[in-house]
Every structure is written in C-alpha cells, then in structure tokens.
Amino acid sequence: MVRAKVKYLPVKIKNRPEYRMAYWDIDSGREGPCLLVTAALHGNEVQGSEAIRRFCPMAEKKILKGRILLVPFANPLALWNRRPHIVSTLAEPFGKEEKDNINRTWPGDPDGNESEQVAHIFFNDFFKKVAPTYYIDLHCYNRFTLACSLADEKHPESIEFAEAAAFPIRRLFSWDQVKGKEEKKGLSSTNHKKFSLPQWIRDNGGTAFAVEFSGQYEITEKEVQRGVRMLCNCAKYTGIFRGRLEGMNDKPMIYREGRETRMIAVKAPVAGLFAENGFSNGDFVRKGDLLGTLFDDKTLKTIKIKAPMEGYLYLYGSTRKRCDVDLAAMHPYSDKDGILASIISDTGKKIKKSGKRR
Numbered sequence: 001m002v003r004a005k006v007k008y009l010p011v012k013i014k015n016r017p018e019y020r021m022a023y024w025d026i027d028s029g030r031e032g033p034c035l036l037v038t039a040a041l042h043g044n045e046v047q048g049s050e051a052i053r054r055f056c057p058m059a060e061k062k063i064l065k066g067r068i069l070l071v072p073f074a075n076p077l078a079l080w081n082r083r084p085h086i087v088s089t090l091a092e093p094f095g096k097e098e099k100d101n102i103n104r105t106w107p108g109d110p111d112g113n114e115s116e117q118v119a120h121i122f123f124n125d126f127f128k129k130v131a132p133t134y135y136i137d138l139h140c141y142n143r144f145t146l147a148c149s150l151a152d153e154k155h156p157e158s159i160e161f162a163e164a165a166a167f168p169i170r171r172l173f174s175w176d177q178v179k180g181k182e183e184k185k186g187l188s189s190t191n192h193k194k195f196s197l198p199q200w201i202r203d204n205g206g207t208a209f210a211v212e213f214s215g216q217y218e219i220t221e222k223e224v225q226r227g228v229r230m231l232c233n234c235a236k237y238t239g240i241f242r243g244r245l246e247g248m249n250d251k252p253m254i255y256r257e258g259r260e261t262r263m264i265a266v267k268a269p270v271a272g273l274f275a276e277n278g279f280s281n282g283d284f285v286r287k288g289d290l291l292g293t294l295f296d297d298k299t300l301k302t303i304k305i306k307a308p309m310e311g312y313l314y315l316y317g318s319t320r321k322r323c324d325v326d327l328a329a330m331h332p333y334s335d336k337d338g339i340l341a342s343i344i345s346d347t348g349k350k351i352k353k354s355g356k357r358r
C-alpha cells in the first residue's frame, strides 16, 4: 500500500494573510501517468470534494503505477466564503462579474484582482509544474439540473476519457469557445491569452474533461457515489488502477455529437405550489409518468403534472433563474408558465449540416 502524503501550496496574495492549499500526493514510485483531480474552484461546489475524500484511501490501496494528485479544495478563499467566488456576496449571481470567476482567469495575473492573483499562483506554482497526463475538474450545477460530464468536442481522447465517468449525460463542449467569448467581451484585464485548464492540458499533450455534479451548497449521497465511481473508473481507464469500468451499461445520453436531441420544458398551467413526485434529475421517465402535483393557491384545486414524452429529466423541480443563489429562487411556488421539469431525449436522427443545435 502507498501512503497519501499531505502537501501544501503556499498562497500569498495582496492584502491577505498567507494561507496554504492542501492536497494529497499518492505516488506509486513506479513510472506511469499522472492523474490530477481538482474540486471546489468555485467555493459552493463541494460534491466533488467529498468524492475525493472517499476516493483517497481507495487510491492508496489500488494504485499500480504513476501518480495521483487530489486537490479537494482548489480555491480555499472561495470555500471559506461559502460562495462561488472569493468576493461573492449575499444572493449575488454567479456571473455578475466574470473577472471574479477564477475559471475565466487562467493563467491568472499577479497584479489582477484576488481571483486572478490566486489563479496565477495555482497555475504557475502548481498546475504547470505538475503538468498531469490526465486531468479532471469537478464542478456542480444547481440542484435542479442533472449531472453531466463535459468533454472537449475537438479532442477524441477527451470524449473517450469522459465516457469512463459513466455520468447520465455527456455533453460536448468547445473549450476554445470559452476563450473566444471572454476575449470578445473584453473581459481580459491582462495581455495574456485566456484559456481553460482542460484546454491547456490538451494543448500540452494530455487529456482532460470536466464534471458537473447536481447540487451546489450541499453534499448528497447519490452524487458522491457517482463521483467515487467516476474517479475509480477514470483511474482504471488511465491504467493507474486495474479492473473493469463500472456502470458502463447505463449508456449515457450524448448531448451534441452530430445527433439531434429534443428537449421539452414542462410548464405550470397555472401558478401554484409544485410538489415533486420522488424523481430526481437524470432519471428516465416515460410519457404519462406523474412528475408531481401543482396546488393552485387561488382555487385550492390539484393539477396533475405528467411527462409529455419519454426521456431523461434534464431539469426537475420548480426551477428558475438564480436557483441555488437566493433561497427565494428555490421556493416550490411556481408562477404560471414556470418550469417544473425539462425532458431531453435522443431523436435518433443525425443533425443536418445546416441544422441548429437544440
């Protein structure tokens, strides 16, 4: 058995006392790939942190070769703030100031804002030095949205690596597009070219993908178990562990890969209190399944809300803008036409060249 060593990255930014970012280094002492996993770059996205904590003792036992680096809290200042960014305040939306989003600042800036300064230290003193062969970045969507893995659409290795995660949905994503958008909006306060960490890995000969668990500001057993399975699968995929990948029979739905998908929003016919019927996002529902009941506060009537088609629950629950930011936005009282669920299915058709993505 290999012991995981606790190591530290010292972080000193302007007008803050120095702190240390703790991480585990599990080195087999044998040649092989290096797998890096980071979680909680956004301080309210902590499902992956718990998955990493449970995965670490498994890694100590099962590592055959190479090295595993686990960073459960990649952005401690945001964690201590219990919100997405270092400077986020009460009920402030995630994207209010894009410059505060550490994930839009790479490679960071020693003279920039606090997120940019932290990014600069993390990237130069840790990430670039490690230069892992494989990298997984763990995030969380709000609790109404299903978990998915995000692979790089331009990198077949990334798509294959993300498949090992066995998540309900695998989305394809253009990392380059992220960069392009930021630059277009003039968000960059430096002369550096912005990039995402998975993109840097790809451009430096490695393979990466990102994960979105379901649920911010919380730790749920379902997501953590999904996360531990994903980490074990990915360690097996890289050859660091031995064994067969698990959960590969529940074929993930691929969202955008030359295939046409259909998404239907289930809306409230009247305003009322929406009581869910025990499903959770990512579940497969059949046409006619009872998704929940709507309790009309004006007439006290009950309205049954049924699935209009079969497919996966992409969204489930009375959900609206800023859910998981403001408690009121998580309230089960829906306005008329409020979204109660969203169902996605694969039409089985290929997207025509001129066809728009849905």
Ligand SMILES: [Zn+2]
Pocket (backbone or CB within 6 Å): 041, 042, 045, 139, 140
């Ligand atoms: Zn995130």
